[in-house]
Amino acid sequence: MESLSLILALVFATLRLATPLIFATTGGLMSERSGIVNIALEGFMLFGAFAGAVAGQYFASAWLGWGAALIAGLIVGALYALFVIELKADQIVTGMAFNLLAMGVIPFLTKILYNSTGTTPALLVEDRFTFEPLLMAFVLVGLVAFWLYKSRSGLWLLFAGEHPEALLASGVSVRKVRWTAVCFSGMFAAWGGASLSLFLSSAYSPMMTSGRGYMALAALIFGKWKPLPALAACLLFAFADAVQIRLQGVRFGETEIPVQFVQILPYLVTIIALAGFIGKSRAPKALGREGF
Template sequence: MSESLLLIFSLLLAGVRMATPMIFASMGGLMSERSGVVNIALEGFMLTGAFVAAVVAYYTHSEWLGWALAVAAGCCIGALYAFFVIELKADQIVTGTAINILTIGVMPFLTKILFNSTGSTPGLPLEDRFSFEPMLLAFVLVAGVTYWFYQTHSGLWVQFAGEHPEALESAGVSVRKVRWFSVIISGAFAALGGASLSTFLASSYSPLMTGGRGFMALAALIFGRWKPIPTFAACVFFGVTDALQIRLQGVSIGDMVVPVQFIQILPYVVTIIALAGFFGKSEAPKSLGKVLE
């Protein structure tokens, strides 16, 4: 019995570790979408944070400074996204896709300039990487966002911006400013998710290293009904499936070894099932995706 409990605990711990980037990204998506702005650019935000954190940590030998500048970079790309979708009223899905494509193309160009390579950045030594801190910060972030959302005026403004923007305007609060703030913070949080990839789960930045985690964070957001705690739980659930597929690689049924490709798609299959509404339908914020007049 004790061995079973130990196995479950180790799997859960590994799941939380694997879920850490998604937790940061999902909180970023929560900020943006609860304010009424669709954000499928989380993947691009994460890649930006992963690249900046890895490069800065490599040159300064400080993972914390890497994280700080990753936040700054996330704010910048979040502001770029906000400018197009809020001020220019561009289509949010198309713009988010463009941001993702932009980051995928720009990062190899920058690595070529900095390291004369279009692949990965140089590896970080063990002492310049995080060991457990991002996991703790992810818990703190979820707790902080939960408190801020439901216990502060500004948190309620974000919710009203996505549900009843007209009521917020009538109360004298600028919906445009609230959405600008929310999207910029979304970029910062998602960039931290990318930074946790390159300085915590891995030791460098590599092209497309997010592996769809930005979209899985969106799936967790939908699965969690756009609420902080359920979204966090969904991220952990997806993280556990990711940890499980790693442990199941090489498993055999009788004399036949299950092809590793079938094991590796497990997290994505679970994500598709969740998005398909197997666990119930989620109701999005009423003004999600609606541009301001």
């Protein structure tokens, strides 16, 4: 009975911890399948977490915080698209710049709003989400998978990342498809951040993403840029995170495992997964290509 309780606890923890990864990975999928490299997911998540926490606390509503995160993600996604699509900025450098921008701008905003560069005021327990983001994450993956392979606009996005010349020849604007994809990428990744501040936690805290944006990229590569395999990768990484939380404070005889060693487990699993499978994953052929 005790082992069953442990298994159920691990399963539930895995699902909860996978929620922000699923949103961010789906956001990365939208951008990269259209041909735009997006390593700005970490920054998008931070902006979403901050906007969601501020609006959620101010209006005492997780749903309004969720909507604010969506708007914040749309804005930063459109700004990213402006630089990499219209201004032809280097996509890797621009992505890192957006991550650094989030790290610098958000403490500045918290100082203005709350006279503090730390956490935002916490939401009341009744104002937080209980399970809704988890459900929405899985529904989103199903909808995106269906849309990509069963709709005309979804196929346009796939062609934008694989054969943009063919898309142009058919009279469809590659630039517009990529703009749309990157904006959706920002919105979905921002929801991943909001799920941290409105679901897994009750406030925004500095760097609360803890590298999840980069883990989402790893899940995307591990899943070969496909929705369902990427979802499985998110669950794997979240399971490793749930295990490390469970192992904290565990003792072997008289020796307690140093917590620092336990905490690196999810990142170690990520590195091993990439080292073992990155050579077997084929990125979209036009990923990173400009001139469309």
